[in-house]
Amino acid sequence: MTQDDLERAALWCSLVNMGAVVKTKWRLDPHAVEQQLSQFKDNWCPYNQKKDTVNNRWGLPITSQTGEVMNNFHLNSFGYMQRYHDVKLSEEDFSTPTQVYHSVPDIKNLVDIFRPDIGRVHLLRVDKGGFFPPHRDFHGLAPTYFRLIAVFGRCSPENYVQMIDGRPVYLEPGSLYFVNFQLDHSVFSFSDNLYSMILTVKLNERTQELIMNNTMSE
Numbered sequence: 001m002t003q004d005d006l007e008r009a010a011l012w013c014s015l016v017n018m019g020a021v022v023k024t025k026w027r028l029d030p031h032a033v034e035q036q037l038s039q040f041k042d043n044w045c046p047y048n049q050k051k052d053t054v055n056n057r058w059g060l061p062i063t064s065q066t067g068e069v070m071n072n073f074h075l076n077s078f079g080y081m082q083r084y085h086d087v088k089l090s091e092e093d094f095s096t097p098t099q100v101y102h103s104v105p106d107i108k109n110l111v112d113i114f115r116p117d118i119g120r121v122h123l124l125r126v127d128k129g130g131f132f133p134p135h136r137d138f139h140g141l142a143p144t145y146f147r148l149i150a151v152f153g154r155c156s157p158e159n160y161v162q163m164i165d166g167r168p169v170y171l172e173p174g175s176l177y178f179v180n181f182q183l184d185h186s187v188f189s190f191s192d193n194l195y196s197m198i199l200t201v202k203l204n205e206r207t208q209e210l211i212m213n214n215t216m217s218e
Contacts, residue, residue, distance in 0.1 A: 001141070008141075008142045011142070011203055011204070011208040012141075012143065012146070015178060016182075020164055020169075020179065020183055021164060021169055021179050022177060022178040022211070023171075023172070023176075023177055023216040024148075024175070024176045024177065024211065024214050025214045025215070026113065026214060027174045027175045027176060028150055028152070028197070030174040031152075032106060033104055033107065033152060034152060036104045037060070037100075037123070040100060040103075043060055043069050045058065045059055045060075045070075046058060046059075047059040047124060048075075056126070056127045056189075057126050058125040058127070059075035059122050059123065059124055059125075060122060061094075061098050061120075062100045062121040063094055063096055063101065063111075063118065064094055064096060064098050065093055065096065066096060067096035067097060067098055068098065069100060090119075091118075091119025091120055091200055091202070094120040095115075095116070095118050100123070101121075107197060110150070110199065113210065117201060117206065117207050118199065118202065119145050119200035119201070121197070121198065121200060125153075126160070126189040126194045127192040127193065127194070128189060129189065130188075130189045131188040131189065132186055132187045134186040135185070136181070136183065136185070137181035137182065142203065143182070143203060145200050145201060147179060147181050147201070148177065148199040148201060149171070149177050149196055149198055149199070150174060150176045150196065150197045150199075151171045151195065152173045152195050153173075153193045153194050153195035154191045154192070154194055155171070155194050155196075156170075156173075157170050158190070159189065159190050159191035159194060160188065160189045160190060161188050161190075162185070162186070163184075163186045163187075164179065164180075164185045165183040165185070176199075178211050178215075
């Protein structure tokens with residue numbers, strides 16, 4: 001264990017000590033974003049298509065390896081695709097903005113808060129019957145990156161259930177949240193058009209301070 005590992009663990013501890021799910025002051029306009037995304041209706045691709053036989057989950061890159069919207073290599077599960085293709089990849093390899101970033105101002109504004117300390121950023125759409133089985137995104141003492149999430153579309157309690165650490169959690173549509181995805185979590189959709197923006201952020205002193213100074217509990 002290195003000194004960098006210990007320092008990162010201290011930063012991570014300060015974030016997760018606030019809670020499993022922490023609402024921030026940042027938000028997007030759910031209705032405007034959904035309307036603006038209609039121009040990309042033909043660009044969504046199946047999420048984890050190569051890994052899972054049951055799907056109805058779709059991804060749309062906000063950043064990608066080349067900046068192309070249809071460069072969706074990383075939407076087939078980052079860790080799995082590395083093993084599948086026997087290649088070494090990093091979050092930084094997928095941080096070039098796509099046309100989605102340039103075309104949706106609310107998304108661009110949120111991403112810009114954390115640039116250049118970002119990795120993969122993408123949208124997920126979970127349609128009726130789609131689900132993410134229970135899993136953990138990170139392992140070990142502290143992740144190198146953490147994730148922020150904003151939901152919109154038909155993300156109301158009657159349309160889906162999201163479990164985090166064994167409890168149902170419903171996020172306010174449009175608000176950006178820090179979530180401890182080291183905890184066991186899952187999603188199941190009863191409806192079409194459930195959207196979430198997943199923002200992967202490098203854990204360092206700058207990004208930790210951004211979260212700590214912009215929570216709704218301040």
